[in-house]
Amino acid sequence: MSGESLILVLDFLGVFAFALNGALTAIGTARLDIVGVITLAMITALGGGIVRDLLLGVTPPLTFRDWRYLAVATVAGLLAFAFNRQLLKVVPLITVLDAAGLSLFAVTGAATAVALGLGPAQAVLLGVITGAGGGTIRDMMLAQVPSVLRSGLYAIPALIAAAITVAAISSGIYGIPAALVAAGSCFGLRMLGVRFKWHAPRPPQSRRRQRGDLE
Amino acid sequence: MSGESLILVLDFLGVFAFALNGALTAIGTARLDIVGVITLAMITALGGGIVRDLLLGVTPPLTFRDWRYLAVATVAGLLAFAFNRQLLKVVPLITVLDAAGLSLFAVTGAATAVALGLGPAQAVLLGVITGAGGGTIRDMMLAQVPSVLRSGLYAIPALIAAAITVAAISSGIYGIPAALVAAGSCFGLRMLGVRFKWHAPRPPQSRRRQRGDLE
Amino acid sequence: MSGESLILVLDFLGVFAFALNGALTAIGTARLDIVGVITLAMITALGGGIVRDLLLGVTPPLTFRDWRYLAVATVAGLLAFAFNRQLLKVVPLITVLDAAGLSLFAVTGAATAVALGLGPAQAVLLGVITGAGGGTIRDMMLAQVPSVLRSGLYAIPALIAAAITVAAISSGIYGIPAALVAAGSCFGLRMLGVRFKWHAPRPPQSRRRQRGDLE
Numbered sequence: 225m226s227g228e229s230l231i232l233v234l235d236f237l238g239v240f241a242f243a244l245n246g247a248l249t250a251i252g253t254a255r256l257d258i259v260g261v262i263t264l265a266m267i268t269a270l271g272g273g274i275v276r277d278l279l280l281g282v283t284p285p286l287t288f289r290d291w292r293y294l295a296v297a298t299v300a301g302l303l304a305f306a307f308n309r310q311l312l313k314v315v316p317l318i319t320v321l322d323a324a325g326l327s328l329f330a331v332t333g334a335a336t337a338v339a340l341g342l343g344p345a346q347a348v349l350l351g352v353i354t355g356a357g358g359g360t361i362r363d364m365m366l367a368q369v370p371s372v373l374r375s376g377l378y379a380i381p382a383l384i385a386a387a388i389t390v391a392a393i394s395s396g397i398y399g400i401p402a403a404l405v406a407a408g409s410c411f412g413l414r415m416l417g418v419r420f421k422w423h424a425p426r427p428p429q430s431r432r433r434q435r436g437d438l439e
Numbered sequence: 440m441s442g443e444s445l446i447l448v449l450d451f452l453g454v455f456a457f458a459l460n461g462a463l464t465a466i467g468t469a470r471l472d473i474v475g476v477i478t479l480a481m482i483t484a485l486g487g488g489i490v491r492d493l494l495l496g497v498t499p500p501l502t503f504r505d506w507r508y509l510a511v512a513t514v515a516g517l518l519a520f521a522f523n524r525q526l527l528k529v530v531p532l533i534t535v536l537d538a539a540g541l542s543l544f545a546v547t548g549a550a551t552a553v554a555l556g557l558g559p560a561q562a563v564l565l566g567v568i569t570g571a572g573g574g575t576i577r578d579m580m581l582a583q584v585p586s587v588l589r590s591g592l593y594a595i596p597a598l599i600a601a602a603i604t605v606a607a608i609s610s611g612i613y614g615i616p617a618a619l620v621a622a623g624s625c626f627g628l629r630m631l632g633v634r635f636k637w638h639a640p641r642p643p644q645s646r647r648r649q650r651g652d653l654e
Numbered sequence: 655m656s657g658e659s660l661i662l663v664l665d666f667l668g669v670f671a672f673a674l675n676g677a678l679t680a681i682g683t684a685r686l687d688i689v690g691v692i693t694l695a696m697i698t699a700l701g702g703g704i705v706r707d708l709l710l711g712v713t714p715p716l717t718f719r720d721w722r723y724l725a726v727a728t729v730a731g732l733l734a735f736a737f738n739r740q741l742l743k744v745v746p747l748i749t750v751l752d753a754a755g756l757s758l759f760a761v762t763g764a765a766t767a768v769a770l771g772l773g774p775a776q777a778v779l780l781g782v783i784t785g786a787g788g789g790t791i792r793d794m795m796l797a798q799v800p801s802v803l804r805s806g807l808y809a810i811p812a813l814i815a816a817a818i819t820v821a822a823i824s825s826g827i828y829g830i831p832a833a834l835v836a837a838g839s840c841f842g843l844r845m846l847g848v849r850f851k852w853h854a855p856r857p858p859q860s861r862r863r864q865r866g867d868l869e
Contacts, residue, residue, distance in 0.1 A: 254584065257639040259591030274494070279704070281713025283496025288561045308642045346718045360795070365575070367582050367797050369684065376689030424687040427738045469799065472854040474806030489709070498711025503776040523857045580790070582797050 227339065230403060231332045235273065235286075236296050238328030242358050243269035243297040244311075245321035247304030252312055254366055258305055264362060265301030266294070272329045272357035276350060280340050319418055322359055322371070326382055327410035330355035331403050334386035335393065344390050351386025352379055355410075376424025377417030385410035442554065445618060446547045450488065450501075451511050453543030457573050458484035458512040459526075460536035462519030467527055469581055473520055479577060480516030481509070487544045487572035491565060495555050534633055537574055537586070541597055542625035545570035546618050549601035550608065559605050566601025567594055570625075591639025592632030600625035657769065660833060661762045665703065665716075666726050668758030672788050673699035673727040674741075675751035677734030682742055684796055688735055694792060695731030696724070702759045702787035706780060710770050749848055752789055752801070756812055757840035760785035761833050764816035768823050781816025782809055785840075806854025807847030815840035 246268025250261040270287045277285035287293040304311060311317055333354025337347035356372040356379060363370040371378045385406045392402035416422065461483025465476040485502045492500035502508040519526060526532055548569025552562035571587040571594060578585040586593045600621045607617035631637065676698025680691040700717045707715035717723040734741060741747055763784025767777035786802040786809060793800040801808045815836045822832035846852065 250588070251642045254588070255641065256588055257591040257641045259594050259639045260588040261642070263588055263594055278493060278708060279714055279718065281496075281711075284494055284557060284561070288494065288557060288565065291558070291560055294560065294564065305642060342714060342718060343721065345721055345724065346714070349724065350718065364579055364794055364797075365585055365588060367579075367584060369797060370795055373680070373684070373686055373690040373693055373795060376687040379689050379693055424689045426685065426687045427681045427691070427735060465803070466857045469803070470856065471803055472806040472856045474809050474854045475803040476857070478803055478809055493708060496711075499709055499772060499776070503709065503772060503780065506773065506775055509775065509779065520857060579794055580800055580803060582794075582799060 227335065227398065230400060231335055231339075234328045234332045234403060234407070236292065238325045238332065239269040239273075239293055239296045240300045241321045241328065242272070242325035243300035244304045245318055245325060246358075246362055247301045248308065248311055248318050248321070249362065249366070251304070251308045252318065261305050262298060262301040264365070265304065266297045267365065268358045268362040269297040269300070269325070270294075270358065271361040272325075272333070272354045272359075275357040276333050276336060276354040279350060279353070280337065280342075282340070316418075320415070323381075323411050323414040323418075325358065326355040326378070326414065327385055327407040328355075329358070330382040330385040330410055331389045331406050334389040335398070335403075338390060338393050344394065347390050348383060348386040351389065352382045355382040355385070375417065377414060377422050380424070381410040381413040381417070384413065442550065442613065445615060446550055446554075449543045449547045449618060449622070451507065453540045453547065454484040454488075454508055454511045455515045456536045456543065457487070457540035458515035459519045460533055460540060461573075461577055462516045463523065463526055463533050463536070464577065464581070466519070466523045467533065476520050477513060477516040479580070480519065481512045482580065483573045483577040484512040484515070484540070485509075485573065486576040487540075487548070487569045487574075490572040491548050491551060491569040494565065494568070495552065495557075497555070531633075535630070538596075538626050538629040538633075540573065541570040541593070541629065542600055542622040543570075544573070545597040545600040545625055546604045546621045549604040550613070550618075553605060553608050559609065562605050563598060563601040566604065567597045570597040570600070590632065592629060592637050595639070596625040596628040596632070599628065657765065657828065660830060661765055661769075664758045664762045664833060664837070666722065668755045668762065669699040669703075669723055669726045670730045671751045671758065672702075672755035673730035674734045675748055675755060676788075676792055677731045678738065678741055678748050678751070679792065679796070681734070681738045682748065691735050692728060692731040694795070695734065696727045697795065698788045698792040699727040699730070699755070700724075700788065701791040702755075702763070702784045702789075705787040706763050706766060706784040709780065709783070710767065710772075712770070746848075750845070753811075753841050753844040753848075755788065756785040756808070756844065757815055757837040758785075759788070760812040760815040760840055761819045761836045764819040765823065765828070765833075768820055774820050774824065777820050778813060778816040781819065782812045785812040785815070805847065807844060807852050810854070811840040811843040811847070814843065 243265040247261045247265040250256045250264040274285045274287055330351040334347045334351030337350040360370040360372055388406035392398040458480040462476045462480040465471040465479040489500045489502055545566040549562045549566030552565040575585040575587055603621035607613040673695040677691045677695040680686040680694040704715045704717055760781040764777045764781030767780040790800040790802055818836035822828040
């Protein structure tokens with residue numbers, strides 16, 4: 225599988241996961257109708273890739289040139305709407321889908337950036353932005369502080385996935401196995417962080433402040 | 440009238456409507472001073488077109504190359520500031536202006552996208568983004584959930600206007616009458632939706648959840 | 655010093671000030687861990703310049719091509735994290751740093767826009783957007799109404815700095831002294847506005863409305 229088709233396949237998987245996540249978030253936490261649900265599914269699923277392409281000067285973004293992105297996001301949004309009662313019973317599903325999208329997009333974002341000539345540090349950063357971008361726009365539209373700010377074990381796993389991807393590409397061993405290792409490390413670390421409520425060190429000072437609005 | 444001048448005229452009308460809307464929103468719901476009022480007028484009026492141009496790779500955006508965009512937005516903002524007491528008495532005016540901007544920008548966004556070579560589905564999507572973009576940024580800056588998520592009869596009318604525009608262009612009958620039909624359909628449907636509180640189907644599950652923060 | 659290196663030096667100073675500000679805001683008002691603190695430092699410090707470059711069609715943005723931007727922002731974020739107890743005791747420090755970043759970026763934003771061929775009014779506007787952009791994204795991510803809307807003496811000082819810069823460039827007297835005068839005027843006016851609670855005229859109507867959520 226060529227590097228480009230690998231990016232496409234991982235991108236579609238990420239779009240599917242994030243669209244389900246966005247739709248279930250819309251249903252579970254905000255009282256949106258079906259159009260709002262599909263809209264939030266699309267924004268969550270396509271936001272990260274659009275930001276990536278804008279930063280890389282790829283216009284119109286891939287999302288607007290390849291109809292399959294829109295199709296995958298719409299189908300996932302409709303599935304989530306149709307089966308929301310069953311899906312929302314699976315308690316950690318929203319979190320699992322978010323972690324999956326984050327992991328996949330961190331890999332494709334970093335790989336795309338390297339393919340377009342960015343340096344390693346910049347490619348890693350762009351991977352994190354691509355992974356975290358859609359969820360950040362989702363949270364900002366719902367007037368909530370985004371996960372990427374609230375939990376250290378959100379940006380760090382994405383950083384690791386992007387760094388593994390960039391390292392694998394520059395050592396010439398990038399392919400399906402390396403991409404799976406990169407995405408899997410991110411996914412595993414993120415889910416462990418959620419399960420055991422791990423977080424990065426907090427400044428002691430902040431304990432005294434109000435904490436109500438953030439957690 | 441050439442396609443390009445038609446886009447310009449409709450764009451200016453949309454900028455005027457959205458700038459009045461942004462300014463009155465700033466005065467009516469947030470306690471902003473005159474600079475904040477003009478700023479929100481500009482962001483509401485110019486946000487959608489700037490997002491459209493960034494996505495299409497048109498940089499600097501038209502707004503930064505044609506001073507009349509800024510002029511129209513500033514004049515509308517100042518008018519709204521000067522006559523806010525009279526204007527805010529007309530209760531549905533903020534909603535009417537928002538619907539007008541949405542309708543006009545959905546048409547110009549779709550027409551611009553077709554002129555720059557995007558496919559039909561993508562052009563329709565870009566019309567919706569152009570129409571809903573400014574109001575969405577306005578609502579996010581005021582820390583409110585944007586209309587495009589809250590009401591199904593916000594994105595759907597914009598989608599219809601953009602689809603009529605794209606269909607008219609591809610059948611070679613696009614012109615002032617077709618543009619007015621497209622914008623008028625969107626405007627009429629949006630206002631009917633507001634008047635009769637129509638919305639798209641909601642997932643039954645969501646009834647049990649908290650509804651306070653969204654409506 | 656060439657025009658380009660002057661922009662670089664002022665940009666780095668602005669990045670440093672805004673990164674300290676973003677980190678201290680994260681520590682002082684939101685209970686973020688160290689990764690969240692560094693993330694908000696980066697977004698505040700680099701957001702304005704990225705928006706400027708996207709609007710000017712400079713992709714990838716300078717931030718992604720010159721590693722020193724990332725380095726300066728990261729170092730400032732770590733310093734703020736390490737010394738947050740001492741720094742947060744200096745009560746107006748967050749405001750002073752924000753005013754410094756605003757002033758420096760208004761100058762570099764306007765100068766960059768002129769260098770890339772924008773007209774004077776557009777260059778001034780781009781200066782304001784560059785200055786206010788990072789702080790606006792910071793506030794939106796924390797679900798707060800941005801300073802640029804809340805206080806007239808935020809956009810106006812930036813406008814003055816950008817206008818002085820553009821006027822100095824077009825009369826051929828731009829250099830370190832002119833840049834310092836421009837940035838200094840903005841900084842001084844902003845701090846006076848904060849100290850004496852100056853604001854631009856407010857519409858009388860708005861007095862009756864709720865004010866709680868904005869101030």
